[in-house]
Amino acid sequence: MTVQNVVWPLALLGIVAVALVFIFVISQARQPATEQETARSTHTAHVIQAWFFGLLVLGFVVGTWLTLRHFPIPLQRGAPLAADVEMDVEGFMWGWTIPDTPIQVGQTVAFRVTSKDVNHDFAIYGPDGNLVAQTQAMPRVLNKLLVTFQQPGEYTVQCLEYCGVGHGFMRTKLTVSKHATGTAPGGTTLGKGGH
CATH class of the missing domain: 2.60.40.420 (Cupredoxins -  blue copper proteins)
Structure with missing residues (x-):
């Protein structure tokens, strides 16, 4: 399995997740709210944002490791390359x-x-x-x-x-x-x- 075959589905999943968050926010924006509900929804939104940001960072770190661990670009200075x-x-x-x-x-x-x-x-x-x-x-x-x-x-x-x-x-x-x-x-x- 090549990197291109893995990255494309992951990118699509990310796009879908962002779209679902926007749909949720838009659907909640139409309803009038009391002060208590506003405070609760603000807290919930902050928690969702924190988790979403954490998942993005985790996904970035894991994706970077998976794609660069076999990176074919060697150090450009120093010892001769180990090549045939x-x-x-x-x-x-x-x-x-x-x-x-x-x-x-x-x-x-x-x-x-x-x-x-x-x-x-x-x-x-x-x-x-x-x-x-x-x-x-x-x-x-x-x-x-x-x-x-x-x-x-x-x-x-x-x-x-x-x-x-x-x-x-x-x-x-x-x-x-x-x-x-x-x-x-x-x-x-x-x-x-x-x-």
């Missing part, structure tokens, strides 16, 4: 330069990502279309991204940050093989219109 393969990636308007390096299932790849011109977003989508990992590609900055490829197939590298008119064409492919014979596209430099 290192690949230097450079983004530019509107393509990627990726070396010709074989990638196998189970290997951990350290992508060292930068940009030649403007900010881009280096995102890797799996063969099933789900987002595997992503990091920023920025000029004069080297961002490191660790990815362990769990299944063979063709992975799509796509820019997720609008970088100009050719942004939609800024994609390329990585091939992950079961054996040592699979390779990434050699020195791939795809510009506008490339896939």
